[in-house]
Structure formats: C-alpha cells, structure tokens
C-alpha cells in the first residue's frame with residue numbers, strides 16, 4: 001500500500017485543504033505517514049502571505065528532493081498559494097519537483113500524483129531521477145470551492161473546520177491573498193449543512209466556519225427579513241441537534257452589519273469569541289492599506305457586539321511599521337487597543353510582499369522603529385489580556401474538553417466559549433463533552449480549573 005506525506009504551512013484554510021487532499025488519498029488506498037523515508041508521495045501545502053513562508057517551503061522541498069532517495073520513484077509536489085503566484089518558475093528553483101497545483105486544484109492532486117506514481121512503479125525505476133515530471137495546474141476551475149467537503153476519519157477530535165467560501169475581493173495594499181485565492185466563491189448552504197450534520201453524527205461538537213472574508217459568504221444572495229446569507233447559514237447550523245458550538249474566521253468590517261451583531265443575542269451556540277483583524281487604529285494608515293472604512297466603524301462594531309454579548313472575547317491582527325506610519329498613527333493604534341481591551345492581538349511588523357502596492361510605497365519604516373512599536377504594543381496587549389484572564393478566576397465557565405494537555409498528559413485541556421485554554425485535572429471529565437469548570441488560577445494566557453459537580 002503506497003503512502004503519502006502532507007506537510008502544511010500557513011492558515012487554517014490550508015489545514016482544511018490538506019485534510020481534503022489526505023482524505024482523497026486514503027479513499028484511494030494510501031496510508032498517511034509523517035516519515036519522509038517511507039513516503040511514496042510527498043506534498044507541501046504552501047503559504048504566500050509572507051516571503052518567509054515561501055522560503056521555508058522552498059528550503060524544505062529542496063532538501064527533500066536533494067537527499068539520496070531510498071525510493072527513486074517518489075512523487076514530489078507543491079500545493080497552494082505559492083503555486084498560484086510562482087507556478088512554472090518553481091521547476092526552475094527545484095528541478096526534481098514533479099507537481100505544482102494551485103488553490104483551485106486541491107481536488108485534483110490525488111489523481112495527478114497517483115497517475116504519476118503508478119506509471120513510475122510500472123517502469124520499475126531504480127536510479128535516482130534528476131528531473132521531475134513538471135506538471136503544473138494553476139488555472140481557474142468552475143465550482144472548485146464545492147470540492148472541499150470531505151474529512152479524515154474522526155481520530156477522537158470533537159472539533160472540525162468547515163470551509164464555506166474561498167477567495168477575497170478586497171484590495172488591501174499589503175496583501176497577496178486576492179491574487180492567490182482569487183474571487184469570492186461561496187458553497188451552497190445545503191452542502192455546508194449536510195457536511196456539518198455528518199460531522200455531528202461522527203461526534204464533532206464544535207465547528208469553525210472558514211473563509212478569507214467569511215461574513216461576505218453568499219454576498220450575491222438577497223437579504224431576507226433583514227438577514228444576510230451568512231446569518232441565515234449560522235441560524236441553520238445552529239438548529240442542528242448535537243452541535244454544541246459554532247465559530248467562524250475571519251470576518252472583515254466591510255459587509256459586517258447589524259444582523260450579524262444581533263446574532264450574538266439569540267444564537268447561544270455561537271461562541272463568545274471573534275477574531276476580528278483591525279490592522280491599524282489610524283484612518284490615514286487604513287487608507288494607505290486600502291481598507292475602505294474608518295476605524296471608528298470597526299471600534300463601534302466591536303462595542304456593539306460586546307453590548308450584544310457582554311462576555312465576548314475579541315482578538316485581532318495589527319500591523320505596525322506600515323509605510324508612512326508616524327508616531328501619531330501608531331499612538332492611534334495603541335489608543336484603539338486600550339479602548340477595545342482586546343483579549344489578545346497578533347502583532348506583525350510590516351514586511352514588503354512581492355507584487356503588492358505597499359511594497360512599492362515610499363516612507364518604508366526602518367527595522368528599529370518597527371521593533372520598538374512591536375515591543376511597546378505587545379506590552380500593552382499582554383497587560384490587558386492578562387487582566388481580562390485574571391478576572392475569570394473564581395468564575396464558572398463551560399469548556400469543551402478536547403484531550404490531554406499538550407504540556408502535561410496527566411491533565412486535560414479544553415477551551416471556553418471565549419476560546420481560552422483551560423487545564424483541568426486528568427480523569428475529571430470526558431473528552432468531547434462540555435464540562436462546567438470553576439476557574440481557580442490564571443498564568444497569563446492559560447487558565448486552570450476544576451470540574452464542578454453542581
């Protein structure tokens with residue numbers, strides 16, 4: 001039985017796409033392996049959001065292709081965003097590479113690789129191959145978004161990602177995603193509902209809906225009774241018996257309306273956490289980023305969601321050191337962090353991205369200033385986040401028990417509805433269940449607790 005190794009770089013969307021590819025190989029009679037010596041097919045799912053991610057994938061594949069191959073017939077392939085932007089040129093970088101497939105072709109990867117492997121096994125190759133098959137598929141495919149629907153057999157996991165749309169039509173000046181993931185394409189609601197029902201039947205309790213700009217799901221569909229297609233989808237999924245929790249990522253202020261804010265008042269399964277990228281607190285910088293809204297709109301959305309769901313945890317992404325960012329602009333970002341009191345924030349130092357508008361902008365900020373602002377903002381974010389976590393000590397929380405703690409297998413780990421990790425004593429709750437827990441301690445970003453019997 002041949003085996004396949006799939007290594008994934010990048011976001012949750014990539015994780016989900018890799019799972020789709022893996023499930024097709026399994027259905028084709030392959031086994032999944034993490035052993036590079038054992039694999040007959042080796043695939044890397046790539047990310048192009050930053051240069052570093054691309055260099056990492058190129059470096060890894062270069063090493064794999066250069067090693068003395070115990071199995072000269074091995075099929076080497078790249079998938080995903082880097083393929084969409086670099087395509088054929090990747091064969092110049094790594095001559096032994098066989099397959100390059102873009103973001104519309106995940107559902108074709110198994111057929112392409114299996115055909116190639118079978119032909120090589122038929123030829124009884126014994127000598128190492130110097131040049132790969134150089135098969136490149138990066139074109140458009142009608143309905144490709146509907147192909148990301150299969151899941152690996154449940155390995156005791158009570159959570160799952162569900163891809164509901166692909167692509168992004170925003171034009172943020174620093175971002176390469178619109179060119180690698182293409183236009184926004186939504187899946188039919190019925191397909192998503194069926195997929196979630198099947199997951200629940202297999203023991204999944206929590207589902208996270210994925211999309212580059214998830215609240216624009218079904219944007220071409222009419223608003224019905226004041227509700228967008230996205231909110232109607234949330235309602236339909238909410239009605240599925242056995243589904244305990246619903247999450248989604250990542251939303252954008254554009255297309256984020258009152259109906260979605262209201263959903264937090266009447267959909268209790270909708271978790272009390274939203275990851276809502278802010279990027280900058282300065283309107284001048286948002287304009288340079290080509291994010292077409294005023295920061296006050298973003299801040300008001302956060303505050304109205306907190307009014308709708310008082311215990312809502314809000315996390316965000318922030319870029320510091322964007323070209324032209326003055327100290328005043330930076331102070332506006334810091335003030336926004338103080339105003340919203342984020343539960344956490346991922347802070348990125350701006351790094352120029354090939355083929356983006358921002359990379360060609362004047363007034364690029366020097367590394368020293370980027371690091372200073374990064375460090376200063378991190379202190380603020382950590383102070384606020386720790387205070388918000390400390391405030392949970394002594395409270396009762398419901399956690400979805402996910403499995404053994406990553407740092408101590410004698411303990412169990414779960415997550416609150418606010419997506420905060422909680423460690424409890426081992427054997428005090430069942431994995432895959434929602435357990436009532438009293439929070440007894442907090443160490444910054446990790447909570448500790450004990451299961452309450454009442």
Ligand code: SF4
Pocket residue numbers: 168169170171172175176177178212213252
């Ligand atoms: S919203 Fe902006 S940052 Fe997000 S994926 Fe789209 S273009 Fe990129």
